[in-house]
Amino acid sequence: MCSFDHPHASFDRFPELVRDLELEFGPDGLDAVVERFVEAELGEFVWDGRIAERDLGAYESFDDDEFEGSERVRTLSIFRGRYRVATCIVDRFRRLQMMLVIDDFDDLPSAEFAFRNRA
Template sequence: MTTLHTHPHAAFDRFPQLRRDLIAEFGTDKIDAVIEHFIAAERADFHWDGRIAEMNLGAWESLDDEDETYERVAILGYFRARYYVATCLVDGDRHIHWMLGLRHFESFESAEQAFLAGGG
């Protein structure tokens, strides 16, 4: 008998629900292209929402004359059944504004090591 084990971090993966929602709204015809379009448009949000851990890296020094300040934050997360480490810019309310870097990993251990070394 084969036993399937669900990885504990799978609960953070927004991809399965995204797929179900988009199939319900658009049907299955060319759904892979629709999914890729949605992910491309909301990549930073999907990764921010799928984070398992975060680490503040300090203030972001903008070259613009913007009044708003941002914090650089490294995140470790799980999306599309893969681990990732990313560096993001968030505002004072912890809303993501930009993802500066993103790296994918096949194992939690590799991702965690990169995260602890300073992020994406």
């Protein structure tokens, strides 16, 4: 866990997740419970903690109609005290469908550069 306040701390859902899981499951084995939740729901946490997003255009899947009408979106997020740049697929209601790529960064300038300049 991060022991300092970062500039976007209010966007980071990790502290709230840990508190909620401790209330629900108790302190014994909390780290393992947290890791299981993070592993299962990382895309949702990154999507919910987004600071910025940029449309990349329609998502074209040549072998699956399930994602018809979906869009590709690049996000700049914060989760667990780290900045994340992700390429996501969202439906027409801007609900996350899947994450194609997530890259982690220790500092905002590096994350912002990747957010603005990746294809």
